Amino acid sequence: MNDFGLSTLEQYSLTVQSTSRTRGALLVRTDQAVYLLREFHGSEKKLAVQQELLLRLKSDGCLTDPCLENNSQSLVTRNADGVPYTLREWYDARECDPKSREDILKSVRTLARIHTCMRLSSGEGYCEKSLTEEYVRHNRELRRIRRFIRASGASGVFEKQYLSSVEWFLEQGEKALALLNSSDYESLRWKALEKGTVCHGEFTQHNVLLPKDRSMAAVTNFGHWCFGIQISDLYCFMRKLLEKYNWNLKLAREMLQAYHEIRPITPAEWENLKIRFTYPEKYWKLSNYYYTHNKAWISGKNIQKLKNLTDQKEAWAEFPEKCFGSQISPLNFQGNGI
Secondary structure, three states: OOOOOHHHHHHOOOOEEEEEEEOOEEEEEEOOOEEEEEEOOOOHHHHHHHHHHHHHHHHOOOEOOOEOOOOOOOOOEEOOOOOEEEEEEOOOEEEOOOOOHHHHHHHHHHHHHHHHHOEOOHHHOOEOOOHHHHHHHHHHHHHHHHHHHHHHOOOOHHHHHHHHHHHHHHHHHHHHHHHHHOOOHHHHHHHHHHHOEEEOOOOOHHHEEEEOOOOOOEEOOOOOOEEOOOHHHHHHHHHHHHHHOOOOHHHHHHHHHHHHHHOOOOHHHHHHHHHHHHOOHHHHHHHHHHHHOOOOOOOHHHHHHHHHHHHOHHHHHHHHHHHHOOOOOOOOOHHHOO
8 A cells, every 4th residue: 555655754863743645745744843755756866956956045044845864864765665755844834825916926026035046056957948949849839739630620619719719829929939039038048057047947826835934935846947047937927827817917017026126137038028928838738738638528627728818818918018018128117117
């Protein structure tokens, strides 16, 4: 029977008081602290570099989730069946509430703070993928899915909605690619790699915890970290939330200002943010999910997601210009109504 890693706790010098199941893991309470025990699926070599990063953030006063070494001074512990687990520092906390403006801005400020500390020697690899190559590949995939549906016949609601919308979204994808090619992106990317700036890689509300007894938020789940342009983390967080707020300009500007006051956004990063928001990433993700999964039955949830995207497309398409304008500098926030 799967013990969800519980037996591995014998390999730590801990006095466990209680354990409880949580999302995909075990919450472990000891006489001194709270930990999270979770099955490990990544590279131990990358985990070691990640641990270095997290300990550096911890020494700078940031709240993160470094691993606890076992009695053999290893970050990864295996149970009797050889299944690897990690035990991480954790918190009595709740996730960032996407309905709370206070939570949202606190999360953005926390991101800005950790970004000021997140640098490592970039000689180990783990570099972010080229955004140019990503956009080229995604646009090609949108065309492939269009051909597939046309050839097989648009018999379902999803397929009909897709064919009626794909041309418009593909035009936006090509527009974003053209803007990226004419921008300073490559220089921005290589400067980031030379400096060794590190991105969280998956900065969402689910990975921001708000402890009751701390003034700061905690950032967790750094498994997708990479060397790259840190502003991509801000984009990731903003995009997922703004989709829920129908691309509310006031909230977007508040998030940008909260970040900029702690970790200034450069003109090149400002331009890159505008381009990222121009690309139809959510539309591509939904299309890709359809293409790579069972097409005999498509959930009503995904059909509704596609409908929501098409319903919001005008607000989304206008957002980059309204929020970032034709300017290339974010420095005068008050002058831009922020």
